Amino acid sequence: MYIGASRQKRVALVVFLAPAVFSLILFYLVPIFSSLVLSLLEYDPLKPTSEISFVGLRNFIEYFKYKDMRNQYLHVLYYLVLYIPLVLATSMTEAMLLNRSFTAKAAYKVMLYLPVVSSWVAVALIWRWLLHGEYGIINIMLRAVGIHGPSWLNNKQWAMPAVVLAAVWKDTGYYTLIVLAALKQIDINYYEAARIDGASPFKQFRFITLPLVSPTMFLLLVINVIAGFQVFESIYVMTEGGPAGATRVPVEQIYRNAFTYYKMGYASAIAWVLGAVIIVATIFQFQLEKLWVRYES
Amino acid sequence: MKANRIVLRIVLYLFISFLALLSLLPFFWMVSTSLKAREAIYAIPIQWIPKEPSLEAYRAIFHLTNIDFVRGFINSVFVSVLLTLLPLLSSAMAAFAFAKIEFRGKRVLFSTFLLTMMIPGTITMIPNFITLRLLGLLNTYTALVLPALSSSMGIFLMRQHFIKIQDEYLEAAIMDGASLYRLFFTIVLPLAKPVLFTMGLFNFMGAWNNFLWPLIILTQRKKWTLQLGLANLGSNFYNYQHYQMAGALISIIPIIIVYLISQRYVEQGLSTGGLKA
Numbered sequence: 001m002y003i004g005a006s007r008q009k010r011v012a013l014v015v016f017l018a019p020a021v022f023s024l025i026l027f028y029l030v031p032i033f034s035s036l037v038l039s040l041l042e043y044d045p046l047k048p049t050s051e052i053s054f055v056g057l058r059n060f061i062e063y064f065k066y067k068d069m070r071n072q073y074l075h076v077l078y079y080l081v082l083y084i085p086l087v088l089a090t091s092m093t094e095a096m097l098l099n100r101s102f103t104a105k106a107a108y109k110v111m112l113y114l115p116v117v118s119s120w121v122a123v124a125l126i127w128r129w130l131l132h133g134e135y136g137i138i139n140i141m142l143r144a145v146g147i148h149g150p151s152w153l154n155n156k157q158w159a160m161p162a163v164v165l166a167a168v169w170k171d172t173g174y175y176t177l178i179v180l181a182a183l184k185q186i187d188i189n190y191y192e193a194a195r196i197d198g199a200s201p202f203k204q205f206r207f208i209t210l211p212l213v214s215p216t217m218f219l220l221l222v223i224n225v226i227a228g229f230q231v232f233e234s235i236y237v238m239t240e241g242g243p244a245g246a247t248r249v250p251v252e253q254i255y256r257n258a259f260t261y262y263k264m265g266y267a268s269a270i271a272w273v274l275g276a277v278i279i280v281a282t283i284f285q286f287q288l289e290k291l292w293v294r295y296e297s
Numbered sequence: 298m299k300a301n302r303i304v305l306r307i308v309l310y311l312f313i314s315f316l317a318l319l320s321l322l323p324f325f326w327m328v329s330t331s332l333k334a335r336e337a338i339y340a341i342p343i344q345w346i347p348k349e350p351s352l353e354a355y356r357a358i359f360h361l362t363n364i365d366f367v368r369g370f371i372n373s374v375f376v377s378v379l380l381t382l383l384p385l386l387s388s389a390m391a392a393f394a395f396a397k398i399e400f401r402g403k404r405v406l407f408s409t410f411l412l413t414m415m416i417p418g419t420i421t422m423i424p425n426f427i428t429l430r431l432l433g434l435l436n437t438y439t440a441l442v443l444p445a446l447s448s449s450m451g452i453f454l455m456r457q458h459f460i461k462i463q464d465e466y467l468e469a470a471i472m473d474g475a476s477l478y479r480l481f482f483t484i485v486l487p488l489a490k491p492v493l494f495t496m497g498l499f500n501f502m503g504a505w506n507n508f509l510w511p512l513i514i515l516t517q518r519k520k521w522t523l524q525l526g527l528a529n530l531g532s533n534f535y536n537y538q539h540y541q542m543a544g545a546l547i548s549i550i551p552i553i554i555v556y557l558i559s560q561r562y563v564e565q566g567l568s569t570g571g572l573k574a
Contacts, residue, residue, distance in 0.1 A: 012477040013398055020391035021406070023446035028413040031424035038424065045430060097313045102306070110560060111317040114324065117556045119506035121524045122545035125531045126323050129330065129538045135339050137326055169323070177567040230419055233508055237528055251419050258423050259513055271419045278417055 038268035046262055059269035068245065068253075073277075075160060076249045080228045082164040088220060090168060091175035096209070098176065099183045113173040120170070124237035127166035128153060153239055156246040163238050163247060167231075175220055182216035183209070211294040218293045222285055229278050250274045324549075331355070331542035338539050354543035358530065366547065368519065369526035373505060374551075376438050376522055380504035381497050383442050388451035389493065393481055395452065396459035397467065407456075410449045426513055440514045441507075451496050458492045459485060495566040498559050505552050523548045 039060070042053045063069060094112060098105060115123065130138050133151025142149040152162040190208045199207070232251035235241065241248040250270060258267035325345075330338055334351040337344060359366055394400075395407050425444055434440040462485060470480055486493065508524045515521055521529075527544045534540045556563065 008477070009398065013394055013400055015478075016390040016394040016398070016481070017406075019387035020410075020447045020452060023387070023443055024410060024413060026428065027425050027444040028416060028421060028447065029409070031421040031428075032416065034424040034427075035420050038427075045427060094313075094316060097309060097316070100309060102309060102313075108313055108317055109564070110557065112320050113556070113560070113563070114553060115320055117502055117506075117552050118549045119508065119524050119527075119552070121506075121508055121527045121531070122548050125527065125541045125545045126327050128531070129542065130323055130326065132538070135341070135343075137322075137343065140341075140343055169319070173320070174567070177564055181567065226417070230417055237508075237531065254419055254422075255509075258426070264423050264427065268420075268423050271417075271423065275417050275420050 035268050035271065038265050039272050041265040042263075043265040044262045045264060055265070059266045060273070062266065063269055063273060068248065071245070072248050072250050072253055075247060076229055076231060078160055079164060079231055079249070080225065082161060083167055083228060084221065084224050086164065087168045087171055087175060087224070088217065090172045091179050092213075092217075094172060094176040095179035095183055096205075098180050109177075112176060115170045116173040118170070120233045121237050123166060123170050124234060127162075127169070128238060131162050131166075154243050156243055159239055159243060159247050163234055166238065167234055170234075178220065179213060179216060182213045186212045214293045215295055218285075218289055222282060225281050225285065226278055229274060229281065327542045327545055327549075330539050331546050333539050335537070335539065354537075354539040357537075358540050358543050358547075361530075363518070363533070364526045364529055365518070365521075366523070366526055366544065369521050369523040370547070372521060373523040373548075376441060376507075376511075377501050377504040379438060379442055380445055380507070381500040384445040384448045384451060384500055385493060385497050387446040388448045388496075389455050389486065389489070390481070391447075392452045392455035393459055393485055395456045397462075397464075397485075398477075410447065410452055413447070414449045422510075422513070429514065436515055436517045436520050438520075441511060444510075448500075451500075454496065455489065455492060458489050462488055491562070491565070494559070495562045498555070498562050499566055501555060502552060505555075 040054060040056060042055050042059075044051065098109060098112075130136050131152040133139060133149070133154060136149075136152070138152075139149035150158045152158045186209065190212075191204055194204045194208060230251050231249055232255065235247050235249055235252060236255070239247045241252050251274070254267045254270045254274070257263045257270065329345060329347060331354050332350045332352070333344070333347045334349065334353050337347060337349065337351070358364075391410075395403065421444075429435060429440040429443070434443075467480055467484065470484055471477075475483070506524065507522070508528070511522050511525055512528075515525060527548050530544045531541055
């Protein structure tokens with residue numbers, strides 16, 4: 001576009017870009033490098049600067065020797081394995097239902113979306129109460145059908161599935177609307193043609209719906225793996241990593257080391273290990289992409 | 298055939314109603330618990346609707362000595378408005394530059410913004426805390442706003458909208474002697490009202506529910522937002538579920554109202570950009 005005299009343009013350009021670029025540099029670009037440097041230091045912000053020392057790879061070595069590290073990654077993998085299939089299945093189901101036309105659909109959409117707009121803190125408190133071992137409504141209902149429910153969040157075996165349950169409840173509505181948008185893109189003629197050829201509803205789902213929403217599902221999978229590896233808020237408010245460390249995850253470890261023990265160098269090292277794991281997992285998924293994702297030509 | 302369709306319809310309604318029920322039941326139980334007295338929350342058989350409704354919990358949580366809910370509410374409103382408007386303005390300005398002004402290094406800079414979306418927040422968290430501490434900005438709301446000014450998603454989405462504005466339209470205004478700033482505020486922004494509103498809405502919901510970053514930055518209780526107060530209530534009054542549910546309700550109601558008023562835009566935002574609420 002043609003825009004006025006060049007001097008006026010240069011000044012305006014700086015004005016328009018300054019706030020965003022300032023923030024980009026100071027809070028995104030510089031931190032990548034400073035965090036790398038930090039991971040090689042022993043740094044406690046409460047101590048005088050003279051006590052900062054360069055320790056090389058010691059933070060990383062210490063972390064790899066830390067015996068709970070493996071457990072934390074196992075916990076986060078457990079979370080991912082439970083959460084992702086569940087949330088994708090529930091949102092796919094909801095989206096397929098909402099893709100039909102029926103009265104009061106808008107009202108249903110609102111009801112299904114309410115958990116998404118609620119904060120994790122509020123959701124965690126609600127679910128802690130629902131999952132209460134003695135007076136929780138879930139166990140009371142289970143008791144009515146003769147099942148003695150566990151004390152979910154105080155039970156090493158059940159704490160993580162319980163957190164996943166709350167997370168699926170909270171997030172389904174969000175992914176439903178995204179999948180729904182993808183479903184609406186599908187050309188109705190495909191289904192017409194399939195019906196004429198006598199394809200069953202299941203076959204239509206398997207050979208039309210699923211391939212055509214696969215790019216969206218792939219995107220959701222990638223996003224969810226990245227976010228899932230960094231799961232923290234839900235766990236922090238629901239269990240604080242307990243009981244007996246059964247729901248401890250890497251970000252909880254980063255938070256604890258950085259902001260409770262003020263071991264910021266060590267915490268940065270943990271963060272970089274996690275960052276590397278996330279990058280590898282993401283690359284891996286893009287490798288697998290061509291096996292199951294179908295893009296329309 | 299016709300009977301078949303009716304059956305199908307009934308199944309559909311039953312199924313979706315069941316899902317809606319699952320979605321609403323926890324909220325219902327929250328409201329119900331918050332209106333009970335202490336003995337009633339542990340009553341068995343359970344009271345779906347409180348037999349003797351009580352406002353005990355609401356009275357109590359507004360008179361706690363260590364958590365000031367009124368203040369938390371006001372702080373949350375203030376912070377959320379800041380975190381809605383300022384990032385919106387900064388990203389609209391940048392998006393305008395990317396959409397309509399030619400300059401060297403534009404592509405590189407724009408790609409850099411997009412790439413930052415892939416940096417895990419856990420990596421930037423610690424250096425950002427240190428930077429803000431060195432700047433003396435701990436316990437200030439400025440520390441919440443500054444990192445949000447470069448919202449890559451916002452810049453990306455708004456640029457897409459600004460690009461669609463016809464160049465001739467803007468050039469004509471420039472011929473008439475309008476400055477770039479006037480162009481931006483009087484022509485570009487008004488044309489992009491729907492996308493601004495959608496972005497603002499998502500900013501607001503994100504800000505209202507924000508927890509981890511405020512938890513790190515705001516250590517003074519008088520600066521606490523509602524979510525921080527609520528989390529504290531949850532750990533200090535572990536066995537006072539009616540208090541917790543009353544607090545949760547107070548934190549959820551405003552955001553639900555905002556959502557109900559503007560849900561059309563929420564769906565629009567999700568179907569175009571996949572915004573994170």
